[in-house]
Amino acid sequence: MGSRRSKLVLFSLLILAAGTLTYGYLIDQRAQLNAPAPTPILYDRSGAFLAQIGHVDNASGRIDYGYWPLEQLPDRVVKATLALEDRRFYEHVGVDPYAVGRAAWQNFVGAGRRSGASTIAMQVARMQQPESRTFMHKSLEAGTGILLTLRYGREAMLAQYLRLAPYGNGSHGIAHASRLYFDKPVADLSWAEIALLSAIPQSPTRMNPLRPGGLRHAVQRGHQILNALAKQNVMNADEAEIAHRQLASMRMPDLPRRPDALHLILRFHDLIENGQVAPASASAPLIHTTIDLALQADVTALAREYLDHWRSAGAQQVGVMVVSRQTGEVLAQVGSSNYYDRHAGAFDYTRTQRSPGSTLKPFIYALGFENGVLKPTDMLLDLPEGASGIGDADREFLGPMLPRQALANSRNVPATNLLRSIGLETTFRFLRELGLHDLETPADYFGLSMAIGSLPTRLDKLMRAYGALANDGQLRDLRWAFEQPQPQSVRVISLDTARLITSFLSDPQARLPSFHRYGSLEYPFPVAIKTGTSQGYRDAWAMAYSEKVIVGVWIGRGDSGTMNRMTGAGSAARLVHAVIDRVHGNKPGDIADARFPTPPDRKPMQVCVVNGQTNDNSCSQTLVEWLKPDETPKLAALPSRPDGILKSLPISATAGRSQGFSLANADTSNPQIHIAISTPARNSQIWRNPEQPAAFDRLALKADVQPHVPQIVWYVDGQPFAVTDPDRTVFWPIQSGEHRFQIRLPYRDETSAVVPVYVQ
Structure with missing residues (x-):
């Protein structure tokens, strides 16, 4: 019998040892300080709330916010938190024996109001790994709380609690709650505000301060906290009286509402996730974006209004971007007509690859000037011979044209002939340097049709590339936030070429006969504009820049279907015009006596559009062209070149x-x-x-x-x-x-x- 008893004792000891080891292993695995990354709050350029980039709770599926770390423990917040949550915090090592005994006795005798026994350390353990409130889980929380305190110390436990504690409405952590409810840093909170916030974690739903009943409960508990602080001599009588009075009359401000700009917010989410934008401070992750919310709202309204006019022609979606010309800062972005639109509204069409139509032509002309293939007085042939099967939408050929006219009229044959002269691979590589594509496909795959839209690109990439034309040949990244690192701009086009192309695109006289005067392409102040229409009317584009902004618009369909004769000039350019009028505050009848900066080493001269010669008063059709001294054409007949460029006319x-x-x-x-x-x-x-x-x-x-x-x-x-x-x-x-x-x-x-x- 003694042997059986010994075996039973041994077996019990083995079970106890195994249980102890298992228990120790479990609490060791839990005793790590973990918290989600801090969630940034985004503001527009004037400080208006834009959005929060939250975290999805995998268990509940809801989105939580906050989790901001504290650079220093705010003394008044710490004392208010401990006043009722864990008064003997500095006297125990994670579990309060007195509180445990009191709670056990109340539970045993069925006392009316039961008190909890959870310490700050135990609450941290529960918040890091939420589980049902069983005895086993409570014992694991207790052990984890002790080990956490021993491993990290009391200050770290307080900091972790103040980072994880729920403050209602998805907010976690006192620093984030201070911003959410009172729009101020935690160090600037008054005693009344501290008392109110410190009350919420006990029951965030019951004490939701944005609901009348919840605010009333939070204020009641806040008064208890203030009384406890006064009793502990943390506050003097005058401070307590002022705090009680402020707390009693407290009215919570409305929470800031996210604007109608979901695609824009998702863009910032991706920028943050990819590390392209980061807050300046980890403890206060605020991001000040370059967005102008007032302009964003107006551009969104204009985009929807104009798109509604074109729906009968088959248009279903729109994308718009507005960028500051001087700084490259993005002022507005409309990704689609509505994120929830049944016509593929969830796609962001500022980031969707589409055929750019003729919007790449300015860069081909720029490369022609850069490589010495083209001069402003050369005559480009818009003739069926040598057109390689490429024609214009009007099925017409306008004959010899100056480069200014050929680009302003968006003629296809001169552009493809010029592309042939420059070389497919050279052009393809140049467009890659501009950031318009990152393809490794051979240039021959696109061929000469590259000049009329076969090479796909995106609206945001076009905005960046047109920024190089608008800013004297300097290419720089779009800037989305003031905290965003800004690399140095890179010269991709000479100042001379950039200004020459700008003068082409802003010359209303040069657009004749393809585009009539005083239509959607003309403004009372200098604006360089280029439209594009892809094959089958699947995409309508307009890209423009003024003294203040660069504006890009795409019109089309999410299913890449065709529209009914929807062109860039007839649709997208009209919306661009409305946006630029909004930016400039332009009123009907306004006229500005201004022009874009001119190429510094060129002089204006009257050039005959018939033969490219300087005018000797015998030519009835002329344009003003900016020429260098060595570009004045000589009156000599030169033969036609096979590339469709004539150095002068016979x-x-x-x-x-x-x-x-x-x-x-x-x-x-x-x-x-x-x-x-x-x-x-x-x-x-x-x-x-x-x-x-x-x-x-x-x-x-x-x-x-x-x-x-x-x-x-x-x-x-x-x-x-x-x-x-x-x-x-x-x-x-x-x-x-x-x-x-x-x-x-x-x-x-x-x-x-x-x-x-x-x-x-």
Whole structure:
């Protein structure tokens, strides 16, 4: 029998030892100080609340906020917290034997109001690993509390409690609660505010200060805390009286509401997660963004208003960005019409790859100037020969054009010829340097169509690249927050080229005939603007910059479906205009006498658009071009190059007719008058230009008359249409159907051949 008893004792000791070891292992695993990362609060550039970037609680699925560390323990907060939560905190090592005994006795005898026995250390253990309130879990909390205190010390336990304690409405930690409820640092809290906040962790739901009942309960417990502090001589009588009076009359301010800018907030979430934006202080993780919330609200409203007008044409989504031209700071971003819109509204279209249409053309022209392939007086051929199957949306060819006109008119053939001259790989690499893509695909995959939108990019990348044009060739990253590290800008385009391209894009006269005057592309102050329309009307773009801002707009569909003749000039440019008017405070009728800075080493000269020569008063069509001294064209005939670029036009009548160009300085002594229509070509098939409203679609009529005569008469369908100088281009409003064009000389019998044209 003694042997059996010995075995039983031994077995019991083994079970006790195993239990003790298991218990020790479990509390050792729990006795680590852990807390979620602090959640930043975002403000706009003027200090208005933007959002909090919270943490998802895996157990409940709710989003929690706070967990801010404390650089120093705030003495008054510590004393208020310990006044009722753990009065003997400095006398025990994690478990208060007196409180445990009192709670056990109350539970045994069924006393009316039961008191808890959880110390600060035990509450930290429970908050780090919440579990059901069973005896086993309570014993684990007690052991963990003791080990935590022994391992880290009392000060660390207080700091951890004040970081983790729940203060209602998703807020954790006194520092975050102080910002959330009173918008001040914890060091600036009054005794009344400290008492109120210190009361909440006992029961955050019951004492929710934003509800009348919860505020009443929190105030009652706050008075108890103030009484305890007065009794402990922490406060004198006058301080206590003032605190009680302030607490009794306390009214909680409304919590700041997140604005209607979910895509923007998600952008900041990603910037923070990727380490691109970080708070200046870990203990007060406040991020001051560059966003102007008033402008953000206005741009959002404008985007929705304009999109509603275009929904009947198949448009479903919109993306808008506004960036400060001087600083690169993002002032507003609209990712879609509405995050919850059933038409793929959850996509952020400022970060979605789309076909950019013609918005890449300015960079191709810039590269042409940089590499010496192009000069402002070169003539680019917009002709069917050598077009490689690429045409314009209007199915028309405008003949020789200055680079200023070719870019401002967004002609496809000159751009693709220029791309061919520069080289596919060189252009592809340059666009990568601008940040417009990060593809490793061979340049040949996109080919010449790179110039008209086959290379996909994003609105935010276009904004950054257009910033280089707007800021004299200096490329810099977009800035989203004042705490964001800002690397040095990098020169990617010379100042001379950047200003030259800006002058092209801001010249309303150079946009004729493709874009009419005083429409969506023209402003009462200098604005450089480029539109784009992708194949099948899937994307409509407009990129513009003024003295103050860079604005980009994309219009399209989330499913990449086609729209009904929605163009960049007819849609996106109108929204850009409204946004720039909002930024500048522009009113109808306002006119500003200003211009963009000009290239410093260039002089303005009148250049003939017919041949690229400086005007000698014999040319009736000129543009102002900025030329260097060595770029003044020489009056010599040079042959046409296979890349579609003419260094000057032939000046003899015979050579001129062979090229199909009209000349203004032919020999008038020849009695035989040659008269012909050079544009349009015989049996041309013409479509309306989708980049323009139907009312402004016009066909350029050009004559070839040798020698020069004072006047000619244009006939359309047998009826006189216009009397004009033969060197002047006439514009006929396009009408559907078959039409016949002819030129006659006043008071003479000479007529041109009839040129039939078919318009669809």
